[in-house]
Amino acid sequence: xxxxxxxxxxxxxxxxxPTLLGxxxxxxxxxxxxxxxxxxxxxxxxxxxxxxAHNCTVEVDTAFPFVPKLLASPRGRPVYDVLHTNSNExxxxxxxxxxxxxxxLKLVPNAAKTYPYATSDSIVGIxxxxxxxxxxxxxxxxxxxxxSWKDFWKPxxxxxxxxxxxxxxxxGQALFMMAGKVYGKGFKDLDASFKAMEAVxxxxxxxxxxxxxxxxxAGELDIAVLHDTAAYRNQDKVPVEFAAPSEGVMALEQVLxxxxxxxxxxxxxEWINFxxxxxxxxxxxxTVWYSPVRSDLTLAEKYRGKLLTTPEQVATLVQMPWQWYxxxxxxxxxxxxxxFRG
Amino acid sequence: MAAVTAHGAPTxxxxxxxxxxxxxxxxxxxxxxxxxxxxxxxxxxxxxxMVVPNPRxxxxxxxxxLDDVYYLETLWITVRLGLSxxxxxxxxxxxxxxxxxxxxxxxxxxxxxxxxxxPMMMGLVVRTYAWLAMYSNRGVINGSLAWLGLTDExxxxxxxxxxxxxxLAHIYVPFMILTLSxxxxxxxxxxEEAARGLGASSAAAFLQVxxxxxxxxxxxxxxxxxxxAISAYVTPIVIGNYNIQTxxxxxxxxxxxxxxxxxxxxxxxxxxxxxxxxxxxYNRVMARxxxxx
Numbered sequence: 149x150x151x152x153x154x155x156x157x158x159x160x161x162x163x164x165x166p167t168l169l170g171x172x173x174x175x176x177x178x179x180x181x182x183x184x185x186x187x188x189x190x191x192x193x194x195x196x197x198x199x200x201a202h203n204c205t206v207e208v209d210t211a212f213p214f215v216p217k218l219l220a221s222p223r224g225r226p227v228y229d230v231l232h233t234n235s236n237e238x239x240x241x242x243x244x245x246x247x248x249x250x251x252x253l254k255l256v257p258n259a260a261k262t263y264p265y266a267t268s269d270s271i272v273g274i275x276x277x278x279x280x281x282x283x284x285x286x287x288x289x290x291x292x293x294x295x296s297w298k299d300f301w302k303p304x305x306x307x308x309x310x311x312x313x314x315x316x317x318x319x320g321q322a323l324f325m326m327a328g329k330v331y332g333k334g335f336k337d338l339d340a341s342f343k344a345m346e347a348v349x350x351x352x353x354x355x356x357x358x359x360x361x362x363x364x365x366a367g368e369l370d371i372a373v374l375h376d377t378a379a380y381r382n383q384d385k386v387p388v389e390f391a392a393p394s395e396g397v398m399a400l401e402q403v404l405x406x407x408x409x410x411x412x413x414x415x416x417x418e419w420i421n422f423x424x425x426x427x428x429x430x431x432x433x434x435t436v437w438y439s440p441v442r443s444d445l446t447l448a449e450k451y452r453g454k455l456l457t458t459p460e461q462v463a464t465l466v467q468m469p470w471q472w473y474x475x476x477x478x479x480x481x482x483x484x485x486x487x488f489r490g
Numbered sequence: 491m492a493a494v495t496a497h498g499a500p501t502x503x504x505x506x507x508x509x510x511x512x513x514x515x516x517x518x519x520x521x522x523x524x525x526x527x528x529x530x531x532x533x534x535x536x537x538x539x540m541v542v543p544n545p546r547x548x549x550x551x552x553x554x555x556l557d558d559v560y561y562l563e564t565l566w567i568t569v570r571l572g573l574s575x576x577x578x579x580x581x582x583x584x585x586x587x588x589x590x591x592x593x594x595x596x597x598x599x600x601x602x603x604x605x606x607x608x609p610m611m612m613g614l615v616v617r618t619y620a621w622l623a624m625y626s627n628r629g630v631i632n633g634s635l636a637w638l639g640l641t642d643e644x645x646x647x648x649x650x651x652x653x654x655x656x657x658l659a660h661i662y663v664p665f666m667i668l669t670l671s672x673x674x675x676x677x678x679x680x681x682e683e684a685a686r687g688l689g690a691s692s693a694a695a696f697l698q699v700x701x702x703x704x705x706x707x708x709x710x711x712x713x714x715x716x717x718x719a720i721s722a723y724v725t726p727i728v729i730g731n732y733n734i735q736t737x738x739x740x741x742x743x744x745x746x747x748x749x750x751x752x753x754x755x756x757x758x759x760x761x762x763x764x765x766x767x768x769x770x771x772y773n774r775v776m777a778r779x780x781x782x783x
Contacts, residue, residue, distance in 0.1 A: 212746075213745070213746035213747070215746075215749055216745050216746060216749065216751075219538060219540060219749060219751070220540060221540075222540065223540065240749055244749070307627070307644075307646055308627070313727070313732050315743045315747055315748070316742075316743055316746065316747045350646065350649075352648070352731060353731055353732040355727060363626075366628070367628060368626050368627055368628055369627070477747075477748060478748065478750075481743065481748065482558075482560070485560065485735060485740075486560055488732045488733065488735075489732075489733060489734075489735050490649060490650075490651075490733030490734060
């Protein structure tokens with residue numbers, strides 16, 4: 149039976165609900181992130197640590213694509229507080245005014261410990277990890293290790309090589325630019341890149357990196373444009389090797405930026421600082437095989453010579469001109485769509 | 491109190507009828523009319539109103555589609571894929587639906603129904619990846635051919651239109667069977683028996699009695715499969731290996747990586763208009779077919 153005390157309690161609870169929800173909302177950091185091995189380590193280890201330290205909740209959206217959702221959210225009330233994507237997308241959203249050019253580095257003390265490429269002019273936001281894009285190849289199928297990007301175009305790999313749907317995938321876009329450098333005058337040599345794309349057929353194209361990773365692990369294909377992370381973390385299971393071509397490995401940066409107008413700016417900066425902490429940098433490097441951006445980390449022997457941790461190794465990373473690419477994206481997409489159409 | 495019509499059937503007062511209609515109407519407005527109007531508006535704006543403060547009216551997205559033969563060719567491939575999938579699904583689905591509808595044994599009907607429904611229990615992505623495993627270089631088909639010594643090098647199934655149509659038909663054929671079997675089951679078998687009694691062969695009885703009477707099912711099943719096939723994304727991109735490019739793929743590209751919502755909306759509107767025209771024409775033709783209601 150409903151008595152007066154219960155009724156008053158229920159009414160008070162109902163009236164307090166918006167305030168409670170508002171308080172919870174104010175304490176919730178909304179970010180984007182990856183699933184898979186990355187997501188598992190983040191969920192089980194690092195997110196709970198951050199939540200405890202800052203008395204907050206971290207909500208991660210792993211349902212790609214993120215940018216259209218950010219675009220659809222009202223100005224001044226962005227759906228995310230911190231945007232985590234690869235560098236190419238960061239340029240697009242920055243040009244639309246949806247993220248800040250750079251986090252306030254005074255609020256990110258760990259940024260002082262990073263290699264300069266983490267905050268180079270070619271980056272919007274700040275790099276927290278990087279992978280090297282090179283060639284993953286099956287040791288049981290290929291006799292001589294590929295040494296140059298040109299090896300990817302060898303006729304014997306016709307139909308047995310994997311790349312990506314260029315309009316949709318940043319590795320495909322990076323290969324497109326690298327083809328301009330290898331076969332033409334530089335990354336921006338569109339004609340050379342288009343010719344190279346014609347020449348690379350037949351090729352299996354994937355929209356997600358995971359598709360190419362699975363195909364090469366299953367032995368379905370012999371060689372793939374892939375990041376070192378995917379190759380190294382599977383070497384104990386299959387005979388797959390990673391080759392860093394002589395022309396350089398392309399940087400696949402994991403970038404964080406603060407969204408324009410987020411009301412949780414301070415917490416957003418805390419999160420970025422946390423991701424650059426020694427603990428997270430070491431843990432993600434040693435469990436998920438991402439190269440840390442901190443210059444003061446010494447990893448275990450197993451990772452040396454593979455992950456890019458020394459200044460000499462970091463110098464082999466090539467940062468791609470994503471701002472230029474995005475300005476020309478429509479033109480490039482139009483043409484490559486035609487090239488790869490059967 | 492309910493009124494009574496001239497035929498004696500009770501009718502509801504107008505206010506009650508509207509009240510009953512409200513939930514369906516609200517759903518229709520919320521989940522169809524509003525998204526459609528938003529898409530239509532986006533297709534004629536110069537920018538995203540969320541980002542650009544004062545977007546202008548423009549027809550440039552539609553001009554881009556009409557001026558470039560690539561988009562028209564892609565539209566044709568999309569429609570062709572839809573038509574091929576519908577025809578293949580109908581050819582496979584009709585005999586099975588007939589068998590399902592006419593099976594005398596309850597066990598046979600149950601087993602057939604389970605066979606039809608089982609693939610639908612798995613997700614679309616799972617079924618598409620199953621086809622990827624069939625078609626791939628070291629997949630079931632190429633592996634069997636190599637094991638039998640019939641091929642030295644794998645046959646490249648992935649990227650062919652036929653491979654996409656077969657995979658799509660496998661995914662959508664249950665929709666055709668379920669729609670058709672309901673209609674066929676309601677056809678009075680005595681009509682066929684009468685035709686045979688009047689001297690028609692089994693084939694003639696089927697062609698002149700059963701097939702025309704199942705036209706409503708053919709129409710509904712075909713429209714359903716066609717609509718699903720022209721809007722398919724996962725199967726064409728995974729099995730088509732980007733050789734087969736369809737409008738839904740371009741729409742997704744524009745939204746997810748080019749962030750050009752206006753052009754994506756224009757592509758969606760064009761696909762919708764073409765689909766409605768085809769559906770209208772098909773409806774007209776089928777309505778004139780003998781046996782159609």
